[in-house]
Amino acid sequence: MKPFIILAVVAVIIALRVTFHLRGRRAKAVSSAQPQREDSTSVEPPRRSLLVSVFGVVGLVAQREVRERIRGRVFQVGTGIILLVVIAAIVIPVLTRSKSEPERVGVVGTLSAPLRTAVMATADAIGTSMTFVSEPDSSAADADLRSGHVDVVIVDAKQVVVATAISAGDTSATAQLAGSAAQTLGTAAAFQAAGLNSAQADAISHAKPVPLVGLRPAPISHHKHSPASVVTLVLVFVMLGQYSTWILTGVVEEKTSRVVEVLLAAVRPAQLLGGKVLGIGLVAAAQASILVAVALGLSEAVGSDLLHGTGPVTVLAALLWLVLGYAFYCWVYAAAGSTVERQEQVQSLAFPLTIPVLVGYISSLTVATTGTPNTFVDVLAYLPPTAPFAMPTLVGIGTATWWEFAISVVLSIASTVAVARLATSIYRRAILRTGRRVHIRELLPAKPTSSR
Amino acid sequence: MRVAAQTGGLLEIDELTRRYGTVVALDGLSFSVQAGQVVGFLGPNGAGKTTTMRAIFGLTDLDSGEVRWNGAKIDQPTRRRFGYMPEERGLYPGMLVGDQVEYMGRLHGLSATQAQAATNMWLERLGVADRAGNKVDVLSHGNQQRVQLAAALVHEPELIVLDEPLSGLDPAGIDDIGAVLVERAAAGCCVVFSSHQLDLVEDLCESVTIIDHGKLVTSGRVDDLATSGPRRLVVRVEGDRDAAWAKKLAGVKVSEVNGGEARLVLDESTDGDVVLRAAMAAGRLSEFSFARRRLSEVFREAVA
Numbered sequence A: 001m002k003p004f005i006i007l008a009v010v011a012v013i014i015a016l017r018v019t020f021h022l023r024g025r026r027a028k029a030v031s032s033a034q035p036q037r038e039d040s041t042s043v044e045p046p047r048r049s050l051l052v053s054v055f056g057v058v059g060l061v062a063q064r065e066v067r068e069r070i071r072g073r074v075f076q077v078g079t080g081i082i083l084l085v086v087i088a089a090i091v092i093p094v095l096t097r098s099k100s101e102p103e104r105v106g107v108v109g110t111l112s113a114p115l116r117t118a119v120m121a122t123a124d125a126i127g128t129s130m131t132f133v134s135e136p137d138s139s140a141a142d143a144d145l146r147s148g149h150v151d152v153v154i155v156d157a158k159q160v161v162v163a164t165a166i167s168a169g170d171t172s173a174t175a176q177l178a179g180s181a182a183q184t185l186g187t188a189a190a191f192q193a194a195g196l197n198s199a200q201a202d203a204i205s206h207a208k209p210v211p212l213v214g215l216r217p218a219p220i221s222h223h224k225h226s227p228a229s230v231v232t233l234v235l236v237f238v239m240l241g242q243y244s245t246w247i248l249t250g251v252v253e254e255k256t257s258r259v260v261e262v263l264l265a266a267v268r269p270a271q272l273l274g275g276k277v278l279g280i281g282l283v284a285a286a287q288a289s290i291l292v293a294v295a296l297g298l299s300e301a302v303g304s305d306l307l308h309g310t311g312p313v314t315v316l317a318a319l320l321w322l323v324l325g326y327a328f329y330c331w332v333y334a335a336a337g338s339t340v341e342r343q344e345q346v347q348s349l350a351f352p353l354t355i356p357v358l359v360g361y362i363s364s365l366t367v368a369t370t371g372t373p374n375t376f377v378d379v380l381a382y383l384p385p386t387a388p389f390a391m392p393t394l395v396g397i398g399t400a401t402w403w404e405f406a407i408s409v410v411l412s413i414a415s416t417v418a419v420a421r422l423a424t425s426i427y428r429r430a431i432l433r434t435g436r437r438v439h440i441r442e443l444l445p446a447k448p449t450s451s452r
Numbered sequence B: 001m002r003v004a005a006q007t008g009g010l011l012e013i014d015e016l017t018r019r020y021g022t023v024v025a026l027d028g029l030s031f032s033v034q035a036g037q038v039v040g041f042l043g044p045n046g047a048g049k050t051t052t053m054r055a056i057f058g059l060t061d062l063d064s065g066e067v068r069w070n071g072a073k074i075d076q077p078t079r080r081r082f083g084y085m086p087e088e089r090g091l092y093p094g095m096l097v098g099d100q101v102e103y104m105g106r107l108h109g110l111s112a113t114q115a116q117a118a119t120n121m122w123l124e125r126l127g128v129a130d131r132a133g134n135k136v137d138v139l140s141h142g143n144q145q146r147v148q149l150a151a152a153l154v155h156e157p158e159l160i161v162l163d164e165p166l167s168g169l170d171p172a173g174i175d176d177i178g179a180v181l182v183e184r185a186a187a188g189c190c191v192v193f194s195s196h197q198l199d200l201v202e203d204l205c206e207s208v209t210i211i212d213h214g215k216l217v218t219s220g221r222v223d224d225l226a227t228s229g230p231r232r233l234v235v236r237v238e239g240d241r242d243a244a245w246a247k248k249l250a251g252v253k254v255s256e257v258n259g260g261e262a263r264l265v266l267d268e269s270t271d272g273d274v275v276l277r278a279a280m281a282a283g284r285l286s287e288f289s290f291a292r293r294r295l296s297e298v299f300r301e302a303v304a
Helices: A004-032 A051-056 A055-073 A073-097 A113-125 A138-147 A174-192 A199-204 A227-256 A258-265 A271-304 A311-338 A345-370 A375-380 A387-397 A402-430 B051-058 B096-109 B114-124 B141-153 B171-184 B222-227 B272-282 B295-304
Strands: A103-108 A131-133 A150-153 A159-162 B010-018 B025-034 B037-040 B064-069 B082-085 B159-162 B190-195 B209-214 B215-221 B232-237 B252-259 B261-264 B283-291
Touching: A004 A103, A004 B190, A051 A055, A055 A073, A055 A271, A055 B096, A055 B222, A073 A227, A073 A271, A103 A174, A103 B159, A113 A174, A131 A138, A138 B295, A150 A174, A150 A387, A159 A174, A159 A227, A174 B096, A227 A271, A227 A387, A258 A271, A258 B082, A258 B114, A271 A402, A271 B096, A311 A345, A311 A387, A311 A402, A311 B025, A345 A375, A345 A387, A345 B209, A387 A402, A387 B025, B010 B159, B010 B232, B025 B051, B025 B064, B025 B190, B025 B209, B025 B215, B037 B051, B037 B171, B037 B295, B051 B064, B051 B159, B051 B190, B082 B141, B096 B141, B114 B141, B141 B159, B159 B171, B171 B190, B171 B252, B209 B295, B215 B222, B215 B272, B222 B295, B232 B272, B261 B272, B272 B283
Parallel strands: A103 A131, A103 A150, B037 B190, B037 B209, B082 B159, B159 B190
Antiparallel strands: A150 A159, B010 B025, B010 B064, B209 B215, B232 B261, B232 B283, B252 B261
16 A cells, blocks of 8 residues: 555655745746846746646636635634644644553452452453553552552452552443452352352353344345544635635635626636636635545554555545535635625624535434444435535445446536536626625526627 | 737727616717827716726626627627726725736736746836735735726736726826826727826827716817817906806806916807906906816816
């Protein structure tokens, strides 16, 4: 799995290069403004941009979006924070999973070999390792407990002592070990008091349950709780929210600052909107790719569970649905933004738009954390507004088949095309209307022809 | 670097009509503007100036009518060779000044290298070169106005349309921007700018088009308009701040009295000597001269 690590490193290098390139441009812009400058145009070769040569005016608009977004502190800090969250989400479970220190159990007086074996067995059962430490007497054992040198002390096979009394909800290895050791020793003492020999005691403690028969076979369950699906779901939610907000505030900024008047004197509304969607989409795709590359590379490096089972498929499905989700929502938010008159109206406008997002996210999160499918989320997985959350979750818990996935993708793409058309038409009508909030009613029926 | 804009461009506004509900913004407005001159597009607030200018750029729907450039209906490629400075200034508040002007140049068809060179040139020409690395929103109002003008001129447009370019500027700013407009017109551009302060722009423009209620009031060369119409006298009689003496004269209309200085409009038949004698009889005469007709008077007399 070395390619993932290489991919992660390459992505980080590209990101740094882009940042430095932009810093350089800014510095040059400032210095070129100085009156004593040389005529830089004669020495500089003409700059060619792939975006502009492929997409023309739309590419120009997109190029500005990319440059302004990447240059913004919000983007730089935001990417850093999301990266840290991803790194933490991968590294912390790995660190907490393997507790390196075995539990140290002090023994005062005698503890017979069968009892020692029984206590060791309970440690195994709760998934921790342990060692016995001989203590000369109770006071030495107490001192070792207080200093943390031992975790648990067994006194004459009759009493279990810990440093701090164990509270009801304590699930630490020490608490579990102390509890089960006390139970094991108590059972052994009871067997002895009842006069059972060791073979009888052994037979009781290893008794097999009677057969349990079901009339119908159990449904085949391949549902698994997948940590990857929770992490990716949260990231899809955060990132989709961020990109939608960029589109919304970008459109509102252009309208409220009236810069749109100047822009539309030169370009068509569809070109301006298309460029914005493309530019922010490119930044989003770059940011998401960096995150995924870092996540996969880091998981490989530290041996995280993320790469086991459905993990990699879930991550890739989430990446695809992030793109599809962006493609769907960007138009919705752009159309909404074009109807706004003042910056303050953004809040009241954004709220209804986030409802489907929240419904999809919260329902899917329930499924992802419990690993139990439910019909509601199965339905949400086919609705384009909620599918970006529900479908990767179903992939994560392993209930989605490839054709269900494909149907949902096709539905999403088809509705995105329809939404894009409607949104462009609303945008074209609303973006130049000023003076008051534009109502959706006014935007739908045919209006007098304009020259556009 | 770029060929100077060709001379001989003709902007035609033909029978534009635009209604907003019951409000008629443009009511069959027609006029034309020849390139190579600075044309003032004047009228009181609400006359329809902004709607007309937005119509040139396809920024407003029209109920009827057409805008033509050199005889052809204006399409998108043609529009990219125009420059527009809207009344409500439009710049990205958080974008660097230099980047912003360069971006406008690129949108209007300049290559990256051309746009950069033209941006440097125009920012320098308008005295804001040292602000190229600043964000727009830290600039003063006057400097934002200069940047806005640079953004409208960076691609050396054939037609420049400016909506109230002088509003809120100090005298130095008005002189600077005025000089640039005159220079562009001399280079063969068609320069149209609007103003509701009719008298402020007399020196700036060669000819004017005056509209009111969405209709043409009058248009022509400033010199012709100023010298036509009834004669007018500016008379100051010491001690008579209300020009009471003139109000009694037959064939004379007092158009305004400003600090004792009376502006009188004479009927065709009224003799100037009669007025002079009456003024001398009223008190010590400190000013007596024939004056040109102001544009505000042209407007007032045309709509009367």
